[in-house]
Amino acid sequence: QKEVExxxxxxxxxxxxxxxxxxxxxxxxxQSFFWYRQYSGKSPELIMSIYSNGDKEDGRFTAxxxxxxxxxxxxxRDSQPSDSATYLCAVKPTDSSYKLIFGSGTRLLVRP
Amino acid sequence: xxxxxQTPRNRITKTGKRIMLECSQTKGHDRMYWxxxxxxxxxxxxxxxxxxxxINKGEISDGYSVSRQAQAKFSLSLESAIPNQxxxxxCATSDGGRDExxxxxxTRLTVT
Numbered sequence: 404q405k406e407v408e409x410x411x412x413x414x415x416x417x418x419x420x421x422x423x424x425x426x427x428x429x430x431x432x433x434q435s436f437f438w439y440r441q442y443s444g445k446s447p448e449l450i451m452s453i454y455s456n457g458d459k460e461d462g463r464f465t466a467x468x469x470x471x472x473x474x475x476x477x478x479x480r481d482s483q484p485s486d487s488a489t490y491l492c493a494v495k496p497t498d499s500s501y502k503l504i505f506g507s508g509t510r511l512l513v514r515p
Numbered sequence: 516x517x518x519x520x521q522t523p524r525n526r527i528t529k530t531g532k533r534i535m536l537e538c539s540q541t542k543g544h545d546r547m548y549w550x551x552x553x554x555x556x557x558x559x560x561x562x563x564x565x566x567x568x569x570i571n572k573g574e575i576s577d578g579y580s581v582s583r584q585a586q587a588k589f590s591l592s593l594e595s596a597i598p599n600q601x602x603x604x605x606c607a608t609s610d611g612g613r614d615e616x617x618x619x620x621x622t623r624l625t626v627t
Binding site: 411435437439444445446447448449452491493495501502503505506507508 | 548555556557558560563565571573605609614615616618619620621623
């Protein structure tokens with residue numbers, strides 16, 4: 404089992420819809436969770452971090468964390484074609500003071 | 516100006532050649548990382564450094580070496596390049612007190 408799993412997609416949604424991206428992780432005591440956006444050929448860009456169970460909202464983005472079920476999700480409201488990218492989930496295992504474990508990413512396509 | 520810069524941005528080299536990739540940052544972060552990204556495999560950690568005198572191997576360090584010349588500079592060397600080292604290479608930084616990592620623009624390396 405991979406430590407951080409994401410559906411590779413592509414997830415295709417129409418413009419204006421809510422895009423829901425999911426990530427599961429294997430280390431049940433992980434404490435720090437991150438979402439990065441990566442456009443094709445570009446570097447990952449940090450868009451959200453979440454540390455506590457529940458929701459965290461930042462503009463059109465909402466991160467949701469459920470530690471009991473070991474998943475973290477990212478909702479993108481009012482999706483725009485410019486949101487089309489690969490979204491990487493990253494988790495910091497508690498046995499490490501430095502390391503982030505990255506999922507392989509979910510490709511999102513927002514159709515105009 | 517970008518906070519994290521990488522040079523070169525693109526490089527084509529031949530098997531057996533030595534090559535150095537350079538990373539500089541103006542974020543004032545103490546921790547620096549080198550990752551490689553391959554399609555379907557996500558981001559994998561090659562080396563990381565907590566400060567100038569603290570350098571550690573990541574999960575895929577074989578065939579690579581690093582040098583931390585200053586707090587702001589971290590270089591990655593391929594001693595004798597081989598074709599399966601063809602990948603996208605990213606430098607990242609973080610502040611020791613926080614877990615978020617910030618990525619440079621990347622170097623696309625092709626070994627023929």
